[in-house]
Amino acid sequence: MNSSAGNDTLQHARHAPKRLKKIPVVTPWDPRNLVGFRRDPVAFLAKCVARYGDIFKFHILGIPMIMVNHPDHIEHVLVRRAENYTKKDTLIFDLTEFVLGNGLIRNPGGPEYARQRKLMQPTFRPNVVGFFTQNMIDESLHLAEMWRPAAGKDTPVNVTDDVGQIALRIVTRSLFSADVGETAREFELAFADANEVLGSLFRNPFPPLSLPSRRRTVMREATARMKRFVQSFVERRVATNDVRDDLLGMLMRATYEDDGGHMTVEQLYDEVLNLVIAAFETTTSGISWALYLIAKHPEVGQRFVNEIDTKLQGRIPTYRDLNELTYTRQIVDETLRLYTPAYQTMRSASESDDLDGYYVPAGANIYLNSYVTHRHPEFWDNPEKFDPERFSPEGMAARPKHAYFPFGSGPRICIGKYFALAELQLILAIIAQRYRLEIPPGQGEMVADQLITLHPRNGVRLLVRER
Numbered sequence: 001m002n003s004s005a006g007n008d009t010l011q012h013a014r015h016a017p018k019r020l021k022k023i024p025v026v027t028p029w030d031p032r033n034l035v036g037f038r039r040d041p042v043a044f045l046a047k048c049v050a051r052y053g054d055i056f057k058f059h060i061l062g063i064p065m066i067m068v069n070h071p072d073h074i075e076h077v078l079v080r081r082a083e084n085y086t087k088k089d090t091l092i093f094d095l096t097e098f099v100l101g102n103g104l105i106r107n108p109g110g111p112e113y114a115r116q117r118k119l120m121q122p123t124f125r126p127n128v129v130g131f132f133t134q135n136m137i138d139e140s141l142h143l144a145e146m147w148r149p150a151a152g153k154d155t156p157v158n159v160t161d162d163v164g165q166i167a168l169r170i171v172t173r174s175l176f177s178a179d180v181g182e183t184a185r186e187f188e189l190a191f192a193d194a195n196e197v198l199g200s201l202f203r204n205p206f207p208p209l210s211l212p213s214r215r216r217t218v219m220r221e222a223t224a225r226m227k228r229f230v231q232s233f234v235e236r237r238v239a240t241n242d243v244r245d246d247l248l249g250m251l252m253r254a255t256y257e258d259d260g261g262h263m264t265v266e267q268l269y270d271e272v273l274n275l276v277i278a279a280f281e282t283t284t285s286g287i288s289w290a291l292y293l294i295a296k297h298p299e300v301g302q303r304f305v306n307e308i309d310t311k312l313q314g315r316i317p318t319y320r321d322l323n324e325l326t327y328t329r330q331i332v333d334e335t336l337r338l339y340t341p342a343y344q345t346m347r348s349a350s351e352s353d354d355l356d357g358y359y360v361p362a363g364a365n366i367y368l369n370s371y372v373t374h375r376h377p378e379f380w381d382n383p384e385k386f387d388p389e390r391f392s393p394e395g396m397a398a399r400p401k402h403a404y405f406p407f408g409s410g411p412r413i414c415i416g417k418y419f420a421l422a423e424l425q426l427i428l429a430i431i432a433q434r435y436r437l438e439i440p441p442g443q444g445e446m447v448a449d450q451l452i453t454l455h456p457r458n459g460v461r462l463l464v465r466e467r
């Protein structure tokens with residue numbers, strides 16, 4: 001790929017230099033395009049890809065966006081030229097300021113961001129994650145107990161609700177060494193309200209959050225409830241100067257490389273809320289979809305159970321077992337391909353750029369949608385098919401790396417990736433040792449709600465059968 005960005009003529013170009021191609025434009029005034037994104041964003045974008053190719057300009061809420069869908073272009077934006085593509089002034093991260101404040105997720109980027117990420121990074125290294133897996137194991141066993149009364153009955157369990165409870169308990173126990181009890185439910189409901197409002201706002205901005213409306217009230221209340229939830233834990237800890245070996249303790253003790261200082265309490269509030277939000281809904285949705293897909297594909301389910309039985313011999317899995325559970329990991333990877341929870345993100349170009357011969361002007365918004373890229377027909381045969389074999393070593397070697405990016409990539413790759421992967425594998429393995437889950441007869445296809453995350457509509461419902 002030819003990238004000559006950074007040279008003087010490009011940085012200051014107000015019009016595309018002649019040698020660079022113009023990005024095709026999806027006509028904004030065509031009524032089908034006006035409502036297409038609002039009705040069903042991923043279907044609309046897939047149609048645009050089919051018509052215009054892997055790079056095109058379209059509009060969200062009247063704001064021009066450049067969608068990049070080719071793995072090389074994704075790598076260019078997220079990795080190779082990451083310093084030029086920041087989160088500053090991007091619609092999705094502006095909309096979430098209300099909730100995420102100044103935490104890592106919506107930090108615009110630049111030196112301040114790098115300083116903060118460096119401070120937090122050691123807390124999420126794989127060896128440190130191993131330290132928290134006992135919480136994942138305990139909570140998975142708790143989930144298995146919750147489902148015991150439903151085993152053999154004809155009433156399905158709401159997998160998403162139940163997994164949501166334990167996913168929240170896993171992250172809060174890891175953060176605060178605390179059992180969150182009843183307050184967890186309060187947080188879940190508040191998050192669901194916020195996810196709904198933000199998701200709808202993204203498609204239809206009226207009325208905006210700046211004007212008094214029911215939407216604004218719901219959002220304000222939901223945010224306040226979520227903030228109260230984390231503040232109650234952080235305040236207690238800061239006030240008592242209680243030293244613990246949990247994530248919060250590690251973050252409180254972590255020091256900045258340049259001046260040896262600690263995070264302010266305000267920053268700590270924001271980071272902790274960012275972590276709870278990032279960890280809770282994404283893993284809940286990932287596990288729900290995985291259990292649904294396994295139930296829907298009994299041949300995959302059988303191979304999965306064989307692996308769990310042979311490799312674990314009935315033992316409760318530990319963190320050390322995870323590398324051996326290769327097929328389980330392939331199921332996780334394939335689930336995150338089809339139902340990638342954090343399915344869209346944005347960047348803006350600080351300076352104009354040559355993106356594989358296309359001209360990107362300074363200030364342009366870049367839009368990435370992993371749901372669409374994960375179905376790119378050039379890299380995925382029969383893309384709608386659930387096939388964990390795609391993630392065998394041979395399958396992976398045959399594809400460019402950035403045809404798949406459920407955790408993002410480059411310097412802003414998900415900090416909780418190893419935490420999430422351990423959690424997904426452990427929960428799936430512990431459930432599979434005890435139960436077979438079935439789709440209730442007559443239940444229709446699951447629908448993915450395109451909120452800020454990709455959420456299974458009304459939750460995945462499955463019948464529980466003892467093995």
Ligand code: HEM
Nearest residue numbers: 105278279282283286342345406407408412414415416420
């Ligand atoms: C299946 C589960 C998860 C998925 C699919 C996921 C996905 C993502 C993606 C795609 C990004 C990058 C967004 C972008 O580039 O704009 C991200 C960032 C982030 N994630 Fe995750 N995530 C998951 C679980 C977690 C967990 C468990 C945690 C924390 C314990 C976490 C914390 C974060 C944070 C703090 C960021 C911002 C990182 C930064 O910009 O430096 N995530 N995640």
